[in-house]
Amino acid sequence: MMTPIQYQRALRLHEARRLIIGKNMKAADAAFQVGYESPSYFNREYRRMFGNPPGKDRKENLNLYNV
Numbered sequence: 001m002m003t004p005i006q007y008q009r010a011l012r013l014h015e016a017r018r019l020i021i022g023k024n025m026k027a028a029d030a031a032f033q034v035g036y037e038s039p040s041y042f043n044r045e046y047r048r049m050f051g052n053p054p055g056k057d058r059k060e061n062l063n064l065y066n067v
Helices: 004-022 027-033 039-050 054-065
Strands: none
Touching: 004 027, 004 039, 004 054, 027 039, 027 054, 039 054
């Protein structure tokens, strides 16, 4: 079970991931767009949720979709 804050964080991170991978947006720009003020905090949260930092996650997933 997620708390409301955890749910909101997950939504923001998933939206940022969609922007980074789907729209080829820079991680810092996506972070600001979904409401993070600190790119370093965003990177930590992103890595915690998805297992990789945004740049590496983007490269791996772009390779999957651009085969």
